[in-house]
Amino acid sequence: MAPTNEILLRIRGLRIEGRAGHVWNEIVHGVDLDLHKGEVLGLIGESGAGKSTIGLAAMGFTRDGCRISGGSVEFDGVDLTKSSEGYRRQLRGKRIAYVAQSAAASFNPAHKLIDQYTEMPVEHGVLTKREAEQEAVTLYRQLQLPNPEEIGFRYPHQVSGGQLQRAMTAMAMSCHPDLIIFDEPTTALDVTTQIEVLSAIRDAVAQYGTAAIYITHDLAVVAQMADRVLVLLKGDPVEEAPTREMLSHPKEDYTKSLWAVREFRTEPKPAPAPDAVPAVRVANVTAAYGPITVLRNVTFDIHTGRTVAVVGESGSGKSTTARCITGLLPPVEGLIEIEGQVMPGDYRSRTKNQLRQAQMIYQMADTALNPRQRIRDIIGRPIEFYLGLKGKKKEERIRALLDEIELEPDAYIDRLPSELSGGQKQRIGIARALAAEPSFIICDEVTSALDQLVAEGILRLLDKIQKEFNLAYMFITHDLATVRSIADEVVVMKEGLVVEQGPKEEMFTPPHHAYTDLLLSSVPEMDPDWLDHLLEERRAKGISP
Amino acid sequence: MIEFFENTWTNLTNIFNAMLEGGPITLGVFLGYTFTILLGMSVGAWIVKRALLLATSGRRRHNLGLIPVTAYFGMLTIATYIFVAVFADILAPYPETDTSGGSFEMWSAQHILGTDNRGGDMLSRLIYGARNTVGLAFVITFLAFIIGGVLGLLAATLGGFLDQAMSRVVDVLMSIPPLIFSLLLLTIFGTSVLNLILVIAILDSTRVYRLARAVSMNVVVMDFVEAARLRGEGLWWVISREILPNITAPLIAEFGLRFCFVFLTISALSFLGLGLQPPTADWGSMVKENADLINYADPTPLLPALAIALLTVAVNFVVDWMLHRSSGLKD
């Protein structure tokens, strides 16, 4: 069903405050929004943009410690900010439903899926329990859940994440609501699973003509799902336009910068000499946690000055490989060589110099920096520990490193990590690794917790440093856009095995190994028709989406 | 209904008169005094807060303003106790072991709170009790923290067999109720002050161990600890620079809670006649020694118990505030 001109939801001048201790701070500063019946509106923004808060406010709901301080939320002509709690409760579930980011946490562990499904229509007097149960099977089938007749009788922990997310969408549709709020429903899923959920959600919403607000930080996802997009920045609306128009002709600078992010590419580097000694050699490594083997016969080289991206979904063994290289998990079989020298399997048996050569940058900068140490000590310690510099020389070195990561030394040297933004913390993590003067750095999902603009800054910095110090990088990531930006070579892993490896250009041009193909084709693209084409293609090839 | 209010009013007036003019100390008068003291301390806490806010400005003033009055009350009370404990010799009208009065004298000008069973001045013994009982509880808590804290940190950082072995031993020690266990151990080793300190400190250190291990575990799994280990740092650096600074807040709060627990335990043991022995002034045993008075409806023996309760409440207030502050960023 196509969007109509009838307005379903009208938000005007919405202001929301959040409590910090005893003070209230405004986190949404006057947002206007119109949603027509049957229309899908994408709410897009980086973390702290207030997307989820606005989504919940559309149901007349605020979380504990938040309050609506101004404006109106009119649903079907009634202002929810002025209506009674009883009236809002009647609406929730029946006419406006919600799909949460983490279905695993949002389903009650004590009840079967079907009982949580039927609760809503029975409570709102829409259907009897029996009718609802029958309809659940229809919806489960529609959302392409396996065994639709039986899956409802399972408990949430017995069902996988992607299936739970679809079951939650089915639950949201149980009363045939006019509006569903989708709050980042695929963020926690792997790319190959994300496709299934996206297509299921889209088909179901289209078939029942339900209007939706689709909240996400992923531009490519919103391109597939939404008719219209509203871009938010720190609680302020930036730009609003139909999806195709927004993608092809963004007006505001901020929107343009979001779109531009994906275009960063490192310059191609010359291939290493055939007889060059690799900076790191992982040779036939097999590793296990207790009786469970998690890596099987993993082999690849990383040459000086080059970047190898190790790609795979969660559980593929990419982080385990890093743990083997650093010596946190001694391999059962196989060798780790750095600069042609065989490393002892356990990091405790390695010399100071061996430890210095391989450094690591972590995914979560929050937990990677000691919150009780100042920047001076965080960067200064490896300088003193490995290079033996003290006093003035150490101070000079710290300042030089801060210059290197583009942070003003005087302003930052005495700060605590809590006084930095996410991107700045990650830069400090880079400086700490550099301070050891290594030959090789492992970057473990270093950009995945960051907003896209910030992430790009980090990638550019890493590229600059690599050229300057001729470093070898091992880049662990699940994000193929990052791989395209920065990798020279790619290693694809699945279930502890290397599935395919080679130079980036080869990997991104067909033919691929079947799994690489699945992985590559599952990464959403900015083209609004991408999902349709992909599904068509897959159907033609006879694979289920 | 009206009758009820009239009765209450008469009762209150009687209590008030008795408080002003002296006379037999009844439960009502006793509670009247208690209430007056609490009210005084609360008003004092409020005044201190206002005074501090007037004397400061800017960020510091903002921070002081965030501290609830209950915490001021707690800190004021604790300060008072410390003051009394330190200057007991000057404050007390009679020496600690003086027994010059008759036994069980009424409240009078010579003995403001009357005398105890052996003719000691109740007020003086209360004041000395602050030094003995609170000091003992502090020493035990401190010792328990050293033992439990060090072992807990080591267990969390080293892991493996050491952690398993120590944790199992602690499980067993904790599977006997602590008061019962200390009764058993004190029977065997005797009830000297040193034994009392060692037995309770060791039993209490099991709880400290559990907490120290648990909070350290949360820090040990952090990436910055892994980074320090991969850098090649030794055990001492990892514990003292990486872990300890991140667990001081919960440990200090726990110190307050443990202190309360130890304080109540040694009071209970003293009350059972197994703690500090007379003539050393101790609040728990003072209640026991003078309990006979209660059979004559005289609440005087409850003064030391009140002193115990007041300090415990005060410490709890401060701990509550500290716990709230350390988790405050989340809500």
Place this chain on the structure above:
Amino acid sequence: MPPVLRMILQRLGLGLLTLFVVSILISVAIELLPGDLAQQILGQTATPENLAAFRKEVGLDQDPVTRYFTWLGGAIQGDFGVSMASRRPIADLIANRLYNTLFLALYAAAIAVPLAVTLGLLAALYRNSLYDRAVNVFTLGSISTPEFFVAYILILWLVHGAGLFGVLSTIPTDATFGQQIEATTLPAITLTLVVTAHMMRMTRAAIINLLASPYIEMARLKGIPRYKVILRHALPNALAPIINVIAINLAYLITGVVIVEQVFTYPGLGGLMVDSVSKQDATVVQACCLIFASVYILLNLIADVLSIVTNPRLLHPK
């Protein structure tokens, strides 16, 4: 074997093992007693023949390991040996008092558990209300107060003020149930007051923790009425934490019992234990200690088994 069953059996095994280790610990502690037991019991006037005969009688001539197993074997059948002070069988000393103590504890628990759980639940549901604040002040005051303080205040108020009960809780050996109740009420109220505060605070904390779960927010967003959110979504998941809170506090009752029995000179096991400690009657202390520890371990065991049984993740394995 279903995982629930396996976990329960594991937990039972662990409980038994703990009990066994604790019994060894208690026995070793007694072995550490300085001096010659027989000499201490029979006094300085005893002849060597008497001493030897006594040693044989109570098994002191055997090696510690044999003695331990003999003692343990007896203890399992309710025979704890002979009191060192009175030379009477400990079982006789204990029997009646154990009943009295259990009666007191159950009486207090019967009042405290429903009261504390209900009040704690209400405090969690009406968080930050005036009621919640009042509860917080009351419970903080109550957990900060020594048990004997509460007991004496109640005596002054209810006995001397209102003239409701007798001061001492003497129970005639052939007491009727009514008499038993009457003699036990004041100690039970004292225990209730002490334990209720702890239990309320912990129940409140457990429920508040639970109410912050995403599935509770989901239930509210489904438009489910508040009381149904609590009954259907919060309570089934709150069972395990609440059971845990109850077990911890019933265990806490054990400590309270010792003090309260002393205040009211109630003829229970706690009083016996304290008396025996002052008389250095090690064998009786040993027996009391074993009984208290067993009850404590048993309560924790029951709580753990109940949490396993009420956990849907374990009940319905993948």
